[in-house]
Amino acid sequence: MKIGDLVRYRSGAAYAAHREWLGLIVREIGGTDKMKIIEWTHTNKGTDRGQYRERDLELVNGLPSR
Secondary structure, eight states: OOTTOEEEEOOOGGGGGGGGOEEEEEEEEOSTTOEEEEEEEOTTSOEEEEEEEGGGEEEEEOOOOO
């Protein structure tokens, strides 16, 4: 995953509503957890930004490699 990729939060049954969120990776933070800063868009038309581990995200559609 890289900046510009469209992602979804990988969640279990407890957070099933989060599977509806779509977000764009806007920043990466190196390290063991490969943290990503995501700009989310919600079904209620709101947005917010958060930091998530790469393993908690699922790639929806990536940009072509250059």
